[in-house]
Amino acid sequence: MTKEQVIVTAAQMRDIEGRIFAAGMPVAALMEKVARLISDRLQAIIPQGQRVGILVGPGHNGGDALVVARELHFRGYQVWIYQPFSKLKELTSQHFQYAQSLGIPVYQEIEELPSCDFLVDGLFGFGLEREITDSIALAINHFNEWNQPIFSIDLPSGLHTDTGAVLGTAIRANHTFCLGLWKQGLLQEQALEYIGKAELIDFDIPLADIHDVLGNPPKINRITKTTALATLPLPRSPVTHKYKSGHLLLICGSRRYAGGAILTGLGARASGVGMLSIAVPESIKPLLVSHLPEALIIDCPETETGAISHLQLPGKTPLSSFTVIACGPGLTKDATPIVEQVINSEVPLILDADALNILAQLGTISTLQKRKTTTVLTPHTGEFHRLFPDIDFKDRVKAVQTAASQTGAVVLLKGARTAISNPQGVVWINPESTPALARGGSGDVLSGLMGGLLAQVANKQVNIEDVVATAAWWHSQAGILAAEERTELGVDAFTLTQYLMKVVIAI
Numbered sequence: 118m119t120k121e122q123v124i125v126t127a128a129q130m131r132d133i134e135g136r137i138f139a140a141g142m143p144v145a146a147l148m149e150k151v152a153r154l155i156s157d158r159l160q161a162i163i164p165q166g167q168r169v170g171i172l173v174g175p176g177h178n179g180g181d182a183l184v185v186a187r188e189l190h191f192r193g194y195q196v197w198i199y200q201p202f203s204k205l206k207e208l209t210s211q212h213f214q215y216a217q218s219l220g221i222p223v224y225q226e227i228e229e230l231p232s233c234d235f236l237v238d239g240l241f242g243f244g245l246e247r248e249i250t251d252s253i254a255l256a257i258n259h260f261n262e263w264n265q266p267i268f269s270i271d272l273p274s275g276l277h278t279d280t281g282a283v284l285g286t287a288i289r290a291n292h293t294f295c296l297g298l299w300k301q302g303l304l305q306e307q308a309l310e311y312i313g314k315a316e317l318i319d320f321d322i323p324l325a326d327i328h329d330v331l332g333n334p335p336k337i338n339r340i341t342k343t344t345a346l347a348t349l350p351l352p353r354s355p356v357t358h359k360y361k362s363g364h365l366l367l368i369c370g371s372r373r374y375a376g377g378a379i380l381t382g383l384g385a386r387a388s389g390v391g392m393l394s395i396a397v398p399e400s401i402k403p404l405l406v407s408h409l410p411e412a413l414i415i416d417c418p419e420t421e422t423g424a425i426s427h428l429q430l431p432g433k434t435p436l437s438s439f440t441v442i443a444c445g446p447g448l449t450k451d452a453t454p455i456v457e458q459v460i461n462s463e464v465p466l467i468l469d470a471d472a473l474n475i476l477a478q479l480g481t482i483s484t485l486q487k488r489k490t491t492t493v494l495t496p497h498t499g500e501f502h503r504l505f506p507d508i509d510f511k512d513r514v515k516a517v518q519t520a521a522s523q524t525g526a527v528v529l530l531k532g533a534r535t536a537i538s539n540p541q542g543v544v545w546i547n548p549e550s551t552p553a554l555a556r557g558g559s560g561d562v563l564s565g566l567m568g569g570l571l572a573q574v575a576n577k578q579v580n581i582e583d584v585v586a587t588a589a590w591w592h593s594q595a596g597i598l599a600a601e602e603r604t605e606l607g608v609d610a611f612t613l614t615q616y617l618m619k620v621v622i623a624i
């Protein structure tokens with residue numbers, strides 16, 4: 118476990134810090150250490166000599182900000198302080214007094230503030246529990262209207278540490294220095310517009326304290342490059358053969374949605390899976406063959422509407438000969454019997470897109486409770502609502518945990534911060550993505566990629582949710598890389614498939 122992987126609530130952070138202080142670390146020494154690390158980062162980002170406005174709150178977030186003010190003052194920046202509170206915590210008050218004694222200008226009214234090149238926000242950290250109102254709320258709105266970049270200490274002031282909800286109003290930061298461990302609120306979609314670029318400032322919290330408070334491994338985790346790489350099927354065994362590297366069956370496509378089948382196939386190709394079979398309606402077989410010459414394309418009889426009417430595997434191949442089945446992209450609802458058939462099989466199964474809509478019609482929970490082996494569901498928000506109309510969606514993490522526990526499936530809820538839960542409530546959150554991926558077909562690519570990865574590790578001792586998390590990470594990293602080279606407008610789903618391999622090559 119790494120600290121980058123850990124996600125904490127305010128109460129857990131307080132508990133962890135409490136243990137450090139109880140063990141003898143002086144509070145003032147820790148504040149000094151943390152604020153020096155922030156100052157070092159600011160110095161690396163902001164040109165020497167610029168004008169810096171420091172926003173100081175009443176608690177220890179304000180204390181951190183005052184140490185940063187002092188450091189930047191001595192490092193040659195032109196610093197001023199905005200501190201509108203009548204009562205400060207003791208340590209904060211001492212730093213305030215010292216900053217004043219150094220001649221750093223202090224202001225209480227926003228009308229008096231001189232201009233500056235950037236702002237440091239130390240108004241509130243994880244101690245904020247109630248709505249911000251009155252003059253402080255007005256001040257925050259005012260700073261948000263300035264054009265200067267804002268650097269927030271720990272989290273943008275005004276965000277709830279656990280839910281990321283805006284408490285009254287909140288600073289819209291360009292950059293957030295999250296202190297020690299990632300706060301849960303920073304991984305919530307509603308907070309994303311306030312955080313800017315987020316960075317963890319590691320101040321050497323002992324792992325033993327983290328384990329004591331969160332358990333080992335912790336229940337809620339952040340996907341990182343390290344965690345993702347740990348489940349990639351690399352290096353391959355020198356004596357592997359194609360069937361040992363997994364046999365994935367994709368069931369996808371229709372005359373209407375032929376492209377979805379191609380994209381799913383290209384996602385699977387990038388996974389490195391040993392054998393790829395793709396069952397499609399017979400009329401689109403030639404198209405699939407031309408795009409995926411390495412795959413075995415299985416032509417199935419089709420309905421009048423061009424959906425697969427029933428699975429016709431060559432030579433009476435049983436479904437059980439496949440390591441994993443991924444089913445759904447482009448099927449249309451007319452493929453209901455096929456979805457029922459794969460759900461009744463004992464092969465590990467990924468259900469996506471139309472397969473999820475069909476599952477919702479069949480009755481999500483009663484249908485899945487019959488399954489004896491792994492199922493992965495990959496809904497976006499709309500599909501999630503159709504599958505689980507009774508689950509409260511306010512907290513996405515809780516929603517995905519509930520869905521997984523009710524169905525016994527691993528559930529991946531797509532979004533700007535994709536969340537994955539296993540039935541026991543172990544959660545992975547994908548912390549990095551790009552709006553470039555908000556395009557038709559990008560989910561099909563994920564289904565294929567995930568199927569290919571699962572097929573390669575299905576017989577090994579791995580947790581399914583770890584592999585699902587790796588697929589989500591790989592997919593979003595490909596989107597990020599493609600957007601960097603081609604802008605956020607340039608990442609159509611086919612292009613995305615071409616960037617999957619580049620992510621691995623770049624590692």
Ligand SMILES: NC(=O)C1=CN([C@@H]2O[C@H](COP(=O)(O)OP(=O)(O)OC[C@H]3O[C@@H](n4cnc5c(N)ncnc54)[C@H](O)[C@@H]3O)[C@@H](O)[C@H]2O)[C@@H](O)CC1
Nearest residue numbers: 148151175176177178241242243244245246247248249271
């Ligand atoms: N405990 C420590 O020594 C460390 C704390 N750190 C910093 O300390 C922060 C947490 O410090 P605190 O627990 O003092 O809390 P904060 O500094 O986040 O703020 C709490 C203060 O704000 C007041 N307050 C809360 N809601 C308010 C509202 N709506 N309107 C007006 N005032 C309000 C409270 O009465 C309290 O005085 C962290 O976010 C981090 O920046 C770091 O320096 C690391 C070490």
Ligand SMILES: [K+]
Nearest residue numbers: 241270272274
């Ligand atoms: K802050």
